[in-house]
Amino acid sequence: MPMHLQLPNTWRRSTAIAPLTIFLVIAFVIPVATILVLAVWSPAEGLQLTALQRITSTPVYRSLLLRTLEISAWTTLLCLLLGFPIALLIQHARGQRRLLLYLLVLLPFWTSYLVKSFAWMVLLGRNGPLKQLLSALGWDLGDTTLLFNHTAVLVGMVHALLPFAVLIILPVLDAIDRCLMPAATSLGAGPFEAFVRVLLPLARPGLGTAALIIFITSAGFFIVPALLGGPRQTMIANVLIEMVLELMNWPLAAAASLLMFVVSAALFVLYVRAFGMESLIGRSRMESSGHRSTLNDGRGARLRRGLWKAWDRVSAKAGPLRRLPGALQDVLVYATIAFLALPTLFLVPISFTTSGIIDWPPEFFSLKWYEALNTPTWRAAAGRSFSVALATGALSLALAYPASTWFVRHAGRTRMAVLILMMSPMVVPRIIVAIGLFYLFAKLSLVGTWVGLVVGHTIIALPFVVMTMIAVVQAYDERLDQAAAICGAGTGMRLWRVTWPLLAPGAVSAFLFAFVTSLDELTIAMFVTGGLSSTLPKQMWDEALLRVSPTLAAASALIFLLMSTLVLAAVAMRNRRTPSPV
Structure with a gap:
């Protein structure tokens, strides 16, 4: 194919992964790298190891x-x-x-x-x-x-x-x-x-x-x-x-963060050598590339033998389990x-108790703790949480879907680099991400803003949404699009009648995953809100630090009811038989 035809096609394909890559580099890689560098480098004094030495020697x-x-x-x-x-x-x-x-x-x-x-x-x-x-x-x-x-x-x-x-x-x-x-x-x-x-x-x-x-x-x-x-x-x-x-x-916090990051990175490298990077998305190295796992080559031989020795020790210790009656094993599992x-x-x-303290058994029956939630503070926190969660779900899905299609259709080192980038927020301790965002957002005047919360929550939700969408895209048969095109369906008709009905259950599940992740996220909120605003988890946390009262039980009961409804809806959608698209 002539070069002038290849370049536009290559450019068009690269744009699918560009939004997610740019977002993670700016909102995740730069803040985390900045806070880690602060452990050994001071803008005023240059190389500075005092904080790191204090952490390791105290x-x-x-x-x-x-x-x-x-x-x-x-x-x-x-x-x-x-x-x-x-x-x-x-x-x-x-x-x-x-x-x-x-x-x-x-x-x-x-x-x-x-x-x-x-x-x-x-x-x-x-x-x-x-x-x-x-x-x-x-x-x-x-x-x-x-x-x-x-x-x-x-x-x-x-x-x-x-x-x-x-x-x-x-x-x-x-x-x-x-x-x-x-x-x-x-x-x-x-x-x-x-x-x-x-x-x-x-x-x-x-x-x-x-x-x-x-x-x-x-x-x-x-x-x-x-x-x-x-x-x-x-x-x-x-x-x-x-x-x-x-x-x-900041220097001491950065030094502690660096030590946590080193431990996490070491475990991640060990994991990749043992199982392959794509095991994180449910695919073995052999399945994804046709090559042997590092467990079977010279570099991974020692690791393989170590794992087998570990299994042998577990087998020897677990030998008495063979004598456990099957019924007893079932009882333990249940x-x-x-x-x-x-x-x-x-x-x-407890949320219906008349008492002012959390005690068991509760003294029934009162709705005053639910009425206590009907205050401007709680309403504002709940409204902010829901709006941030909706935006997080939409942004995560918008970034993850094109990146997932690109990932499924490509191979090679670039694919592995993109996968590492997409999964990194999941293998870096969340507290480090939150501190890095707080440091960056303070300079950009984003602390306490709605946008800052959406960005932070999207970083945390993206790996799970990406994994879900990769599985959805991998299961999609593109020959259905081709068949619809042969039958005369245009691009819009194929998208509405073929692609969306098949991808919708998985896409909605991914959206719900991001929504729930955002709704439960406290670590990012503690730093990014900066005490200027509050989300529902942050409000509950502040309340718990002051006094554990039945108000928290009422808020928890409502959240549990909401989560249960979302779970049942997601499972029902997953098990629903998709209607024929044509």
Whole structure:
């Protein structure tokens, strides 16, 4: 093809990825890079390592970093151990039972972190249901509280992040050929041996992806440690908030952010070497490019052997599980699902209490806490949250759809570079993104603005919207467009009658994902609002810091009702049979 014909075509194709690339470079890469550079460079003094040395040499900061890594590691391990059996149960389920189990995981997944933390404050409170249950069983704890300790933080964080593990592992299990396990059994392997030697190795990409996302998300958590933990459970994100918003100590905050980034980057590199970059979007390296994974080449041989040794150790330790009766295993799995689904429901009756404190059982019946939400402050926060969430969903979808079509149709190093850029907001701790945006927006006078919130929330939502749209575009058969064109349909008719009906369910799901992500986002709001405005999560957070009252239970109940409605609508749309486009 002549060069003068190739250039316009190449230019036209590159414009599909340009908006997302430009947006992420300006709104994500530059702010994050700026805040990381501040750790070692001062605009006034040049190279400056004082803050970094202080972070690494001061025992308090070292213990904070180690505690953050420890809690994140335990959270990740527990989520994988509890999430894998649930994903396996859902995979084997059929029909309405599978849908019900899926909903029981999806509802807590889309429930706000704040709402879930408030629920555990009720359950683990001094007179909470759990303490009353233990007393009824003969275990009297007296005045001892179940809150403000290491266990409470782990419970809250596992409850918050366990749905991630299930929803990441489940598609990987669904993609495994169901004939492999019976085949292994027919060749003489016992059920447990077949599970360890066949199923677990094939599920490693899902387990690895879940571990990466959960660990990095845990490392940036501050809600659960602040509400359920005590001083000994303070994590680095809690201190970063104080450094920036109260002390305005940018060098020290940048140094702590740099250490968090280095840990996250190291884990990300290890993940890519083990499973391939495209495992983040549910595709193996061999599937996407036809090449072997780095686990099978010379560079990855040591890593492969290390993983297999780890599996062997797990197999040896898990040997007693073979003796567990099947019924007991089912009870444990269903108990874990109940652990996911039930806690938030305890907030509903408390929202109708007549008492001015959160206590159990609640004293019925009053609507005054719902009436307390009908104030200018709460209405403004709710209105701002919904408008920002709608704009975030629209902007995320507008950026993600053309980028997804470009990604599906291209290969090579440029494709990998674009994928890394698109997924980066998911593997950089959210607290670092928020600090970087605050630093940049302060210079651009965007702190406290609606636009700043939309930009920040879109950065966080984009990776999930992109993953959804890539799956939607990959499943779309372009031959339908060609057939419609042969039948005489014009571009507009093909778009309206063929393309949109097939892409609409996935596009709406992606929009809802961005909408819910924005509606629940607190980290970005804490920094970008700058105390000049408030969103619904920010208003709830400020209220919780002052006094935990039934007003929060009422707000949480309304948010839970909204999220449940959105989940049911999304699932109904996903399962709805798409009508014939012609």
